[in-house]
Amino acid sequence: MTLNLKKTTILLFVGMVFCFSCSTVKKATEKNIKQKIQEIKNEFIPDTRVKIFEVEVASRKGKLYLEGATSSKEAYEKIEETTESSTGKNLTNRVKLLPDDNLESVHGIINLSVGNIRSKPNHASTLITQALMGTPVKIYEKDGWWYRIQTPDRYIGWIDASGIRVVSKTKLKNWKQSGKIIFTGHYGSVYKTKSRDASPVSDVVMGDILKLEKNSNHWYGVSFPDGRSGYLMKRKAMTISEWEDQTEVTGESIADLARSFMGIPYLWGGTSIKGLDCSGFVKTVYFMHGIILQRDASQQTKHGELIPVKDNYEALKPGDLLFFGENRVTHVGIYIGDHQFIHSSGLVKINSLNENDPNYNEARANSLIRVRRIVNSLGEKGISLFKENPYYQ
Numbered sequence: 001m002t003l004n005l006k007k008t009t010i011l012l013f014v015g016m017v018f019c020f021s022c023s024t025v026k027k028a029t030e031k032n033i034k035q036k037i038q039e040i041k042n043e044f045i046p047d048t049r050v051k052i053f054e055v056e057v058a059s060r061k062g063k064l065y066l067e068g069a070t071s072s073k074e075a076y077e078k079i080e081e082t083t084e085s086s087t088g089k090n091l092t093n094r095v096k097l098l099p100d101d102n103l104e105s106v107h108g109i110i111n112l113s114v115g116n117i118r119s120k121p122n123h124a125s126t127l128i129t130q131a132l133m134g135t136p137v138k139i140y141e142k143d144g145w146w147y148r149i150q151t152p153d154r155y156i157g158w159i160d161a162s163g164i165r166v167v168s169k170t171k172l173k174n175w176k177q178s179g180k181i182i183f184t185g186h187y188g189s190v191y192k193t194k195s196r197d198a199s200p201v202s203d204v205v206m207g208d209i210l211k212l213e214k215n216s217n218h219w220y221g222v223s224f225p226d227g228r229s230g231y232l233m234k235r236k237a238m239t240i241s242e243w244e245d246q247t248e249v250t251g252e253s254i255a256d257l258a259r260s261f262m263g264i265p266y267l268w269g270g271t272s273i274k275g276l277d278c279s280g281f282v283k284t285v286y287f288m289h290g291i292i293l294q295r296d297a298s299q300q301t302k303h304g305e306l307i308p309v310k311d312n313y314e315a316l317k318p319g320d321l322l323f324f325g326e327n328r329v330t331h332v333g334i335y336i337g338d339h340q341f342i343h344s345s346g347l348v349k350i351n352s353l354n355e356n357d358p359n360y361n362e363a364r365a366n367s368l369i370r371v372r373r374i375v376n377s378l379g380e381k382g383i384s385l386f387k388e389n390p391y392y393q
């Protein structure tokens with residue numbers, strides 16, 4: 001082997017070792033950064049249903065980038081610290097802090113009888129929750145025809161533009177301060193004139209809120225967030241002030257209203273009379289009592305007075321929330337007394353914890369793991385009141 005060939009071979013070998021070493025260091029650095037990002041997520045965003053944290057580490061042409069978005073200012077500041085302290089300043093922060101600065105407004109109001117909210121900005125994605133007409137929401141970002149919003153129970157998801165009216169801060173304030181009505185029937189319609197034979201402007205469902213424009217003998221004149229107007233029969237609605245003053249909050253009243261939902265079909269993500277999942281059923285029944293619960297059963301189970309569960313169920317009272325599961329909570333229902341509970345499972349129905357009853361549900365009886373009493377904990381964390389919730393007031 002000639003001297004030049006030996007030198008070339010040595011240089012190639014050293015180069016390979018150097019490249020391998022650089023690659024190893026880069027991978028180690030990338031791994032450390034990913035670990036740090038996970039730590040930030042764990043610290044500030046333990047539940048991504050109520051806060052946004054979509055941050056990834058990307059590698060391009062020898063440089064590392066942090067990309068994505070978060071709604072947590074604290075998490076964003078930690079990400080900036082991580083970027084600034086990175087080895088060799090080889091990390092660039094491209095994470096966006098939400099709400100997006102380019103938004104027309106961060107305020108919106110649901111504009112359909114039931115607004116469908118999905119996991120991603122397209123109609124093919126999973127329905128994760130719903131919001132009712134007149135519900136004020138916070139807007140975080142826009143993607144084409146879709147808005148990412150947060151509802152009064154703090155749940156976050158995507159709604160298409162037809163389901164929301166984007167408004168200024170001033171117009172939202174006017175909406176909140178104006179006189180309004182709430183629809184208390186199961187189903188109904190707003191008509192163009194004071195006649196049930198008139199053309200409908202929109203359907204309405206239990207819990208929908210509209211602006212009150214006129215108050216006559218048998219009709220409310222109402223308007224929608226987008227300016228549409230019409231008439232709604234009074235016998236199926238109340239002014240918000242009347243509703244707040246007259247609504248009785250007892251375990252028995254909760255059980256009675258829950259029974260009126262019998263037979264409504266199960267719908268994954270449903271929180272309206274048109275279709276309900278288990279936690280959506282519970283949430284809707286309580287909302288009509290002026291109580292805003294968290295969206296999912298696994299969130300609802302964390303709040304309220306904890307009631308001891310025993311085989312004879314003597315401590316249970318109507319209105320208590322029954323949580324079912326094995327290693328984790330996967331289902332919720334409402335206790336209505338005499339070992340009976342009502343829940344949405346296939347449809348809204350009543351089952352029993354008593355093995356001697358014909359409607360005994362052995363699987364549920366064996367998987368009852370927690371009971372919470374809400375009526376003794378009104379206004380506490382996770383159990384806000386309509387009249388105090390900042391989204392509505």
